[in-house]
Amino acid sequence: MAAPKTISIKLKVWRQSNPEAKGEFKTYQATDVSPHMSFLEMLDVVNGDIIKAGDDPIAFDHDCREGICGSCGAVVNGEAHGPKSQVTLCQLHMRSFNDGDEITLEPWRASAFPVVKDLVVDRSAFDRIIAAGGYISVKTGSAPDAHCLPVSKVDADAAFDAAQCIGCGACVAACPNASASLFVGAKVSQFSLLPQGQPERKSRVKKMVWQMDSEGFGNCSNAFACEAACPKGITVDFISRMNREL
Amino acid sequence: MKLHSNEPDGKLSEKWEKHKFQMKLVNPANKRKVKLIVVGTGLAGASASASLSELGYDVHTFCIHESPRRAHSIAAQGGINAAKNYRNDGDSVYRLFYDTIKGGDFRARESNVHRLAENSVKIIDQCVAQGVPFAREYGGLLDNRSFGGAQVSRTFYAKGQTGQQLLLGAYSAMMKEVNAGGVKLYHSCEMLDLVLVDGKARGIIVRNLRTGELETHAADAVIVATGGYGNVFYLSTNAKQSNVTAAWRCHKRGAFMANPCYTQIHPTCIPVKGDYQSKLTLMSESLRNDGRVWVPKKKDDTRKPSEIPDEERDYYLERKYPSFGNLVPRDIAARNAKEQCDDGKGVSESGLAVYLDFRDAIKRDGRKAVEARYGNLFDMYYQIIDSNPYEEPMVIYPAVHYTMGGLWVDYNLMSNVPGLHVLGEANFSDHGANRLGASALMQGLSDGYFVIPSTIGNYISSTDLPKVSETDKAFEDAKKECQDYIDKLLGIKGSKTVDEFHRELGLVMWDLCGMARDKAGLEEAIKRIRDIRDQFWKDVHVSGEQNNLNQELEKAGRVADYMEFAEQFAIDALHREESCGGHFRTEHQTEEGEAKRDDENFSYVAAWEFKGVGNAPELHKEELVFEEVQPSQRSYK
Ligand SMILES: Cc1cc2nc3c(=O)[nH]c(=O)nc-3n(C[C@H](O)[C@H](O)[C@H](O)COP(=O)(O)OP(=O)(O)OC[C@H]3O[C@@H](n4cnc5c(N)ncnc54)[C@H](O)[C@@H]3O)c2cc1C
Ligand code: FES
Numbered sequence: 083m084a085a086p087k088t089i090s091i092k093l094k095v096w097r098q099s100n101p102e103a104k105g106e107f108k109t110y111q112a113t114d115v116s117p118h119m120s121f122l123e124m125l126d127v128v129n130g131d132i133i134k135a136g137d138d139p140i141a142f143d144h145d146c147r148e149g150i151c152g153s154c155g156a157v158v159n160g161e162a163h164g165p166k167s168q169v170t171l172c173q174l175h176m177r178s179f180n181d182g183d184e185i186t187l188e189p190w191r192a193s194a195f196p197v198v199k200d201l202v203v204d205r206s207a208f209d210r211i212i213a214a215g216g217y218i219s220v221k222t223g224s225a226p227d228a229h230c231l232p233v234s235k236v237d238a239d240a241a242f243d244a245a246q247c248i249g250c251g252a253c254v255a256a257c258p259n260a261s262a263s264l265f266v267g268a269k270v271s272q273f274s275l276l277p278q279g280q281p282e283r284k285s286r287v288k289k290m291v292w293q294m295d296s297e298g299f300g301n302c303s304n305a306f307a308c309e310a311a312c313p314k315g316i317t318v319d320f321i322s323r324m325n326r327e328l
Numbered sequence: 329m330k331l332h333s334n335e336p337d338g339k340l341s342e343k344w345e346k347h348k349f350q351m352k353l354v355n356p357a358n359k360r361k362v363k364l365i366v367v368g369t370g371l372a373g374a375s376a377s378a379s380l381s382e383l384g385y386d387v388h389t390f391c392i393h394e395s396p397r398r399a400h401s402i403a404a405q406g407g408i409n410a411a412k413n414y415r416n417d418g419d420s421v422y423r424l425f426y427d428t429i430k431g432g433d434f435r436a437r438e439s440n441v442h443r444l445a446e447n448s449v450k451i452i453d454q455c456v457a458q459g460v461p462f463a464r465e466y467g468g469l470l471d472n473r474s475f476g477g478a479q480v481s482r483t484f485y486a487k488g489q490t491g492q493q494l495l496l497g498a499y500s501a502m503m504k505e506v507n508a509g510g511v512k513l514y515h516s517c518e519m520l521d522l523v524l525v526d527g528k529a530r531g532i533i534v535r536n537l538r539t540g541e542l543e544t545h546a547a548d549a550v551i552v553a554t555g556g557y558g559n560v561f562y563l564s565t566n567a568k569q570s571n572v573t574a575a576w577r578c579h580k581r582g583a584f585m586a587n588p589c590y591t592q593i594h595p596t597c598i599p600v601k602g603d604y605q606s607k608l609t610l611m612s613e614s615l616r617n618d619g620r621v622w623v624p625k626k627k628d629d630t631r632k633p634s635e636i637p638d639e640e641r642d643y644y645l646e647r648k649y650p651s652f653g654n655l656v657p658r659d660i661a662a663r664n665a666k667e668q669c670d671d672g673k674g675v676s677e678s679g680l681a682v683y684l685d686f687r688d689a690i691k692r693d694g695r696k697a698v699e700a701r702y703g704n705l706f707d708m709y710y711q712i713i714d715s716n717p718y719e720e721p722m723v724i725y726p727a728v729h730y731t732m733g734g735l736w737v738d739y740n741l742m743s744n745v746p747g748l749h750v751l752g753e754a755n756f757s758d759h760g761a762n763r764l765g766a767s768a769l770m771q772g773l774s775d776g777y778f779v780i781p782s783t784i785g786n787y788i789s790s791t792d793l794p795k796v797s798e799t800d801k802a803f804e805d806a807k808k809e810c811q812d813y814i815d816k817l818l819g820i821k822g823s824k825t826v827d828e829f830h831r832e833l834g835l836v837m838w839d840l841c842g843m844a845r846d847k848a849g850l851e852e853a854i855k856r857i858r859d860i861r862d863q864f865w866k867d868v869h870v871s872g873e874q875n876n877l878n879q880e881l882e883k884a885g886r887v888a889d890y891m892e893f894a895e896q897f898a899i900d901a902l903h904r905e906e907s908c909g910g911h912f913r914t915e916h917q918t919e920e921g922e923a924k925r926d927d928e929n930f931s932y933v934a935a936w937e938f939k940g941v942g943n944a945p946e947l948h949k950e951e952l953v954f955e956e957v958q959p960s961q962r963s964y965k
Contacts (some may be wrong), residue, residue, distance in 0.1 A: 100876060120712075121802035123604050126827065133825050133880065138872050141879055143394065145567040147607050148708060150492055153400045173711045198538060199877040202394075206515065209395050213507040217500035218459045222379040222777045223450070223458035229414065232468030242486060245493060249397055278459050300340055 091152040117177035141200040162252035162311040167287035190255035207297040215289035256311035259300030264308040267324035268301035329928035331950035335439040335739035336896035351786035364549040369396030372752025373553035374778030378501035380512030400567040404491020405612035407483035408769040410448035419480040432760020433909035434959035447774040458497040477657035477766035500518035540875035556731035556753035562834020564728035571886040584757035584935035586736035589901035594729030595661035608727040618689035629673035652964040659950040662726035685721035738934040751775035761909025822867030850902040861891040
């Protein structure tokens with residue numbers, strides 16, 4: 083472990099008090115930042131100072147702070163979830179920055195994700211896509227014994243890889259077209275890789291893609307920025323799989 | 329008041345079947361007219377919402393998160409138990425029942441626990457059918473791992489992301505019902521109060537967290553599944569928004585709070601680093617399958633772990649508990665870690681850590697095998713600590729993790745307030761004084777998929793429920809009380825932040841109500857909690873306004889509730905003059921330093937009735953009757 087010395091950071095943060103407000107960047111100074119702090123802990127400290135100065139703290143979504151709930155996320159110096167690959171904003175630590183760095187923080191930018199306040203956006207479009215077909219229709223109590231249906235380990239592992247999506251929306255934020263193809267592709271693939279998913283396979287992909295389009299997400303033009311931004315390492319192969327299913 | 333479990337009589341293994349037959353049903357055509365409120369979309373709330381809607385009820389589901397999929401259940405790592413006996417290693421419904429009762433140190437209700445064990449097998453079937461990608465073996469069948477407190481392999485898992493996969497299963501089942509029109513979803517809504525009409529739970533008050541507006545919602549019954557209260561300690565492994573608010577406000581409306589002092593301190597978490605620390609990260613118990621816990625034999629040993637030869641290491645769990653070794657239950661593993669550190673054997677800069685070492689597992693099975701089992705946990709550890717567990721042992725220390733206590737419920741999962749049902753971690757029901765690993769997910773899903781769908785019908789069909797409206801006086805009054813409360817919080821404009829108060833409270837709880845408790849300390853805790861609470865109401869600064877997204881206001885309400893709840897927590901711990909499971913009173917221990925129960929005087933559930941803030945709550949007892957299992961001194965030697 084490196085000896086803890088502290089660093090100072092200049093933050094340029096997007097402030098927007100409500101969905102209708104125009105919004106602007108404001109500058110804050112974070113001093114005495116320990117490299118062991120997580121990015122969100124650094125924001126907590128900055129917010130403490132803002133509150134004491136009588137202002138409104140920076141709003142940001144967060145909950146688990148361990149990279150699994152998908153709540154957190156912001157564009158850090160142009161990169162969704164910041165400079166490190168395969169970590170969420172809450173898992174990013176200040177040791178990834180240097181003394182004197184300037185950091186620009188913005189919310190996800192996509193018309194399907196309207197800003198609620200500051201760094202908080204509304205991602206309920208994702209829930210509506212799932213509601214449109216992101217499930218296997220099995221009523222409680224009607225399932226056969228779990229071992230009735232063996233699944234090859236290869237398929238099960240691939241389905242798990244797809245199912246790891248945390249629904250954070252970084253893929254949308256990173257995509258030049260604000261497409262949700264990685265999110266939808268991952269869910270479609272999880273089920274189409276499993277025998278349980280077969281009966282609804284054809285209709286599921288159609289309904290989900292239709293919903294994605296009607297939410298105002300853009301088309302995939304194979305920029306692959308989503309894969310680079312995904313904190314869970316979900317690959318664009320799942321987008322190809324979705325396209326084959328259509 | 330003597331509390332009754334309302335379980336049917338008869339043979340333990342036949343109770344649930346018998347009860348299901350005896351309960352009244354609701355005519356399918358009438359179910360659409362029955363409106364149910366579900367608060368919470370964790371495993372318990374989401375599974376309940378989906379199942380109740382499938383039955384035909386008109387379900388209205390609320391959560392504080394911006395998406396139901398973000399509930400704290402998503403973070404569960406290690407796995408879910410089920411008595412499938414796929415391993416042929418001697419497991420059975422009875423053994424799971426027995427392990428859970430014993431693991432809970434004989435402080436849980438037998439009938440509930442047996443039902444839980446029965447339901448466990450159906451949960452796995454349900455989840456597999458939903459497409460939950462559990463780990464599988466090469467033959468295509470499900471894999472299992474072992475967890476603490478059991479000698480059989482009955483834990484089903486999806487890498488270190490079991491909670492995520494199970495929650496996404498329950499969430500998608502619920503979203504299917506949203507699409508079908510059976511569930512109406514209200515995200516970003518916080519329940520602030522329970523509304524009673526004629527003594528029955530008939531609705532809730534919520535604050536829309538986006539607009540700040542207070543809304544009233546009426547229903548025929550209310551189901552609360554809002555999770556646990558571990559964050560009363562400020563630092564815990566719980567997600568930041570986990571709270572006691574919904575449960576506490578129900579309590580203030582008359583629902584009894586049971587065994588609030590039963591808290592689980594998890595032995596394997598990443599140690600605290602600095603005062604800026606905002607939460608603690610769990611390293612799943614499954615790691616103890618392959619990781620060996622040790623400290624240097626020498627006190628204050630500053631050598632690197634790799635420089636300490638085997639004969640100078642104390643694998644203290646293996647030494648003290650040869651038959652369970654590193655797989656002893658959590659309370660025992662946690663207490664032993666504390667003991668080693670108190671004894672000066674702790675490692676890392678703070679001395680408040682022990683090693684969890686994978687060297688031997690990697691030597692035995694190869695790095696690849698270890699990576700397949702724990703890869704994502706190792707990555708998470710690396711992100712936080714910046715040290716590679718494939719090469720250096722992990723440093724771990726106990727942290728608050730789970731709360732066995734919660735709102736009191738009977739066998740039907742109904743509280744003492746008619747119509748108010750409580751599921752998942754929010755109730756007290758199945759884990760006694762200590763929960764075994766991989767059993768919370770099982771309980772949440774058992775409650776939601778299989779128990780409440782049966783028991784709610786019985787309540788509805790056997791209760792007179794005249795129509796109520798959201799504009800009735802009871803609703804207007806409750807709404808006004810919530811409004812006054814918010815105005816009061818926003819009006820203080822003091823000098824300290826909400827977080828500062830929360831931290832202060834957390835420290836008192838950790839120091840005086842944590843892994844080891846005693847009379848003097850608990851009395852001191854009560855005094856200090858009251859002081860902090862007084863200070864809070866004089867000097868907290870809640871910024872911003874009501875009619876907007878205001879995360880400080882949200883936190884303030886939750887911390888205010890923790891300050892009231894904390895006092896009751898300490899009172900419960902003080903009154904329970906025995907040690908059991910996670911409740912360790914230093915005055916009550918065996919010669920070997922293990923928890924010493926007092927069955928003669930404390931074999932009961934302590935259910936507290938609210939009597940006003942700062943007033944002593946009134947104790948009601950539910951005697952625990954053990955017909956099947958003989959309580960004994962737990963031994964994991
Ligand atoms: C890090 C970690 C790992 C774990 N690993 C395991 C494991 O491997 N196996 C296991 O069995 N258990 C594990 N547990 C325990 C288990 O995850 C929880 O006990 C369980 O998920 C709780 O589920 P729940 O449905 O009761 O509540 P939660 O999942 O906490 O859900 C609570 C819900 O209530 C909502 N809510 C809360 N307050 C309000 C309010 N006032 N108004 C409206 N809505 C509200 C929230 O939005 C959320 O939807 C783990 C716990 C932690 C912390
Ligand atoms: S806060 Fe949960 S993923 Fe970052």
